[in-house]
Amino acid sequence: MRSFPSRQQGDFFDALARLRPPLILTILLLLVGTLGYMAIEGFPFVDAMYMTVISVATVGFGEVHPLSTGGRLFTMGLIMGGFAVFSYSVGVFVEVITRRDIFGLFRIQTMESRIKSLADHYIIVGYTTIAQELARIFRRRGMLFVVVEPDAERVEMLKHDQVEFFIQDDYFRHETYRKAAVGTARGIITSFENDSDNITVVVTGRIVEEATGRDLFIVSTCSNEESKVRLERVGADYVISPDTLIGNRIGALALRPPTLGSRSVLEQVAFGETTDLDIREMLLPEGVPMVGKSVRDSDLRRLTGAYIVAITHEGRRPHINPSPDEILRAGDTLMVIGTPRQLDTLEHLLRPTAAAGVNGTT
Amino acid sequence: MDWGKVASIFFILMALTSNASFVYGGDSYNLVITVAMSLIATLLKLGSRKTLGAELMATSLVADLHLIPALVAFFGFGEVTMAKGLAIGALVANVISVALITIDTILDTIKEENAIY
Numbered sequence: 001m002r003s004f005p006s007r008q009q010g011d012f013f014d015a016l017a018r019l020r021p022p023l024i025l026t027i028l029l030l031l032v033g034t035l036g037y038m039a040i041e042g043f044p045f046v047d048a049m050y051m052t053v054i055s056v057a058t059v060g061f062g063e064v065h066p067l068s069t070g071g072r073l074f075t076m077g078l079i080m081g082g083f084a085v086f087s088y089s090v091g092v093f094v095e096v097i098t099r100r101d102i103f104g105l106f107r108i109q110t111m112e113s114r115i116k117s118l119a120d121h122y123i124i125v126g127y128t129t130i131a132q133e134l135a136r137i138f139r140r141r142g143m144l145f146v147v148v149e150p151d152a153e154r155v156e157m158l159k160h161d162q163v164e165f166f167i168q169d170d171y172f173r174h175e176t177y178r179k180a181a182v183g184t185a186r187g188i189i190t191s192f193e194n195d196s197d198n199i200t201v202v203v204t205g206r207i208v209e210e211a212t213g214r215d216l217f218i219v220s221t222c223s224n225e226e227s228k229v230r231l232e233r234v235g236a237d238y239v240i241s242p243d244t245l246i247g248n249r250i251g252a253l254a255l256r257p258p259t260l261g262s263r264s265v266l267e268q269v270a271f272g273e274t275t276d277l278d279i280r281e282m283l284l285p286e287g288v289p290m291v292g293k294s295v296r297d298s299d300l301r302r303l304t305g306a307y308i309v310a311i312t313h314e315g316r317r318p319h320i321n322p323s324p325d326e327i328l329r330a331g332d333t334l335m336v337i338g339t340p341r342q343l344d345t346l347e348h349l350l351r352p353t354a355a356a357g358v359n360g361t362t
Numbered sequence: 363m364d365w366g367k368v369a370s371i372f373f374i375l376m377a378l379t380s381n382a383s384f385v386y387g388g389d390s391y392n393l394v395i396t397v398a399m400s401l402i403a404t405l406l407k408l409g410s411r412k413t414l415g416a417e418l419m420a421t422s423l424v425a426d427l428h429l430i431p432a433l434v435a436f437f438g439f440g441e442v443t444m445a446k447g448l449a450i451g452a453l454v455a456n457v458i459s460v461a462l463i464t465i466d467t468i469l470d471t472i473k474e475e476n477a478i479y
Contacts, residue, residue, distance in 0.1 A: 020405050024406070028398070031395065035391060039391075046437060
């Protein structure tokens with residue numbers, strides 16, 4: 001599919017286009033001057049071009065060969081034309097470099113080219129305060145993301161926060177998502193205060209998903225329960241109410257105030273704020289070697305170093321702190337704690353394809 | 363009438379025709395005009411938002427990179443045969459360029475006809 005330039009790419013092309021007339025006029029002037037000296041004075045090409053350049057640049061060097069009257073008249077015209085073109089060109093160049101910031105636009109053009117090669121990244125739509133916090137966490141966790149933000153003021157904030165990838169464009173345009181490499185993205189996150197904006201993003205995301213054939217995990221915030229239902233109905237995979245979340249968190253803190261300092265390690269792990277310890281839920285699929293084995297016999301602890309802290313059998317309540325004799329079944333959800341590396345290893349082992357490899361080697 | 367398009371096609375065609383006339387006649391004036399026209403055609407494609415913009419720019423650069431050495435060979439070393447050989451290479455690139463601009467115009471027309479709003 002052919003892609004069209006974004007607003008920033010468009011600005012870059014416009015700035016480049018502004019440079020065309022002075023450059024074309026300069027070439028035409030050099031052409032007329034060179035051909036003129038060749039025809040009027042019979043100068044060789046190099047001498048004719050040299051005379052043209054020194055005349056147009058008004059540097060005041062001496063003539064290469066003595067000029068006839070015709071040659072002098074021609075030189076006068078050339079100098080005047082050259083001065084006009086030179087003045088115009090300087091004006092245009094200064095305008096393009098300073099007012100249009102062509103170097104800044106070039107940097108953005110390069111960034112947009114790099115975005116095209118991203119994979120498994122999130123598209124964060126709207127640089128809200130929630131998105132700002134999210135960007136901070138993603139950066140710390142080494143997760144790739146692209147921010148889509150139409151507002152120039154917020155784009156300045158993005159630059160100030162040194163966000164690596166962003167696109168300044170409208171979030172209701174399908175093309176914007178293509179620019180954000182939606183075809184290889186993991187999901188879309190929207191956190192506008194206004195729920196109608198969130199609905200727009202979710203609907204656009206689902207339409208783009210259909211066009212690209214890429215399954216997207218779409219997360220949205222909502223302001224109230226009614227909007228939550230609407231957002232889920234239009235296709236959001238997960239809808240979070242910031243107010244409810246904050247209320248729950250404060251409630252939990254009030255119920256059991258942290259004993260060790262103002263922020264407990266457990267709290268940091270639960271909210272993904274620490275990079276050396278993590279807790280994840282993983283589905284045990286059919287066909288992996290640990291299915292049908294006990295926790296002890298599955299050897300997960302030795303193979304990965306991660307701990308199973310809870311097992312949820314399909315349709316039942318989570319079994320916290322399972323015994324080593326608990327049998328693992330396909331469809332179980334494991335809650336596992338460990339370092340990100342240990343959890344990555346476990347996730348790899350729980351892929352049926354990886355499991356086939358393990359089976360083949362054992 | 364789109365005068366920008368007129369200027370653009372004018373210089374692209376001028377680059378082709380002056381190139382052909384140099385290949386045929388071998389005249390020094392023709393070569394200088396060909397190089398200037400080819401450079402202008404390249405500039406007009408710079409930052410182009412046409413559907414085949416990148417392809418057009420590439421063909422123009424190929425023509426320039428044949429013609430500039432041809433200019434040096436012709437005036438610097440008096441190598442007329444070499445200059446003509448290089449100009450033939452540029453002619454091929456210019457023919458492709460004109461073919462591409464024709465395809466691009468057709469694509470634009472189709473796009474305009476299919477545009478709903």
